[in-house]
Amino acid sequence: MGATQLAGTGMTHFQPLTSFNSKANSPYGMPIVDDCGSCKLRCNSFFCSLSNDSLRDLDAIKHTTSYPEGALVFVEGQAARGVFVLCQGRAKLMATSRDGRTLILKIAEPGEILGLHAVVGGTAYEVTVETLQPSQLAFIGRDEFVKYIKTHGDACLHAAQHLSRDCQAAYDSMRSIGLSHSVTEKLARLLLQWSSNARVVDGALRTKLALTHEEIAQLIGSSRETVTRTLADFKKRHVAELHGSTLLIWKRAELEGLATC
Amino acid sequence: MGATQLAGTGMTHFQPLTSFNSKANSPYGMPIVDDCGSCKLRCNSFFCSLSNDSLRDLDAIKHTTSYPEGALVFVEGQAARGVFVLCQGRAKLMATSRDGRTLILKIAEPGEILGLHAVVGGTAYEVTVETLQPSQLAFIGRDEFVKYIKTHGDACLHAAQHLSRDCQAAYDSMRSIGLSHSVTEKLARLLLQWSSNARVVDGALRTKLALTHEEIAQLIGSSRETVTRTLADFKKRHVAELHGSTLLIWKRAELEGLATC
DNA sequence: TGAGTTCGGTGATGCAGATCACACAGCAGT
């Protein structure tokens, strides 16, 4: 599948499948969406809610590519070659340190633009992006993108709004990581964040999230073991429970109490 | 001077001096700059490097106001009433927790725009801004500002670039706070950051920064005491020294070693 | 001159959580 293991890490490098060679059959078990005009994301994503004219011009300069799970979209320190719009799938934005430690800055959902700061700011990518699932991304080269937002006022405004969102999310994370002492607090806060798109089933909030304890630890700046222990504690107290990839929250109020203190 | 103490905190609330009533004599011992066209900041600030047309239109909608040291420009949670361009002085961007803990997200320097994310994103201010020195800020109301960047393409691009910068700075801080274990490491990194605009005097890097140990602690998410202790340690090892408001770095290389490990 | 305030320096103490070191379960591949 054109993917080779990078030495030491569990990450994969690969040749992305472009839409040219993959239109006939869906790669990685994913249907390809190739036309922003008919894309179902249009409603909730920034870039997909452009004027029809701008959208058409965007379609003309983008290239849709598919990635397997665990693929590195770009790596921090690389010169920014363009932006990626996450059409399908999920990806994690990470910062890594020399000694191999990893901090997950955020989990990107469909509709988000990746690499926007670096391209707009004209700097190197400052984060590493790795897909968590088979994903589809639309790529737009740096020069074309800059020219595009220069000539399309609405797109520029959308870009700015997207950036402002990212900033706010970043400040939020900083608040969470920097201001809370206990891991319990940070974990509770995280679960509550995720619960926002949860459904009530059998008197409990239920939602899906395919993250390992290790990844959760990297999200809150803690260690795998303490995440395991803290989750076990939540379970014992019947507050919340993580079964495989489904999160169950029994006592939201209590969780909020833990998160606020 | 129109400043009243807020209960409990060391912060002050006040009536800002607008340029209308303060043109004659300089408030807070500061000369007023009222015209962006002749402002010396033009070279290094985003907004000040606009086209002449855009600059003139900006001048028309902005109001210059002066603030004393320790003034609260805006508070997190407040509805965003507009953006502030920091013309002179310095200010700290903070996040506070319910129990009174404070995290300083960044120190804003002249030329920076404050409250941009909230105004562009249409949300409440997500940080608190407090002046560190007597400062001069240019205020632009929310609606006027949004209309302005909608009609001035170059300004919109500048706003986006400014936001991208903020994002990167935020990600950098997260990396610093989240990935390093020891306070020594974080403090070393911080001193190195500051050393960027330092001069060589007597074989040492020398720069000014008027921050208390308490504030440094809030910058790296630590406690005042450990900052004092760690600085004492640096001093004993002749690596760096903080005398009043002047920072002296004797062995930059060693500091880098401490910051990277 | 003395009182009040903010800052910096230092010791003693305790604990949350990192780290190490296992053991086990589930799953894929051969």
Added chain:
DNA sequence: ACTGCTGTGTGATCTGCATCACCGAACTCA
């Protein structure tokens, strides 16, 4: 079935640093 691998569950240990509790220095203000 056997081997490997990834993810989870748990105990034991060890330490960095938050926290508390002081004290002295420098500065402001009446």
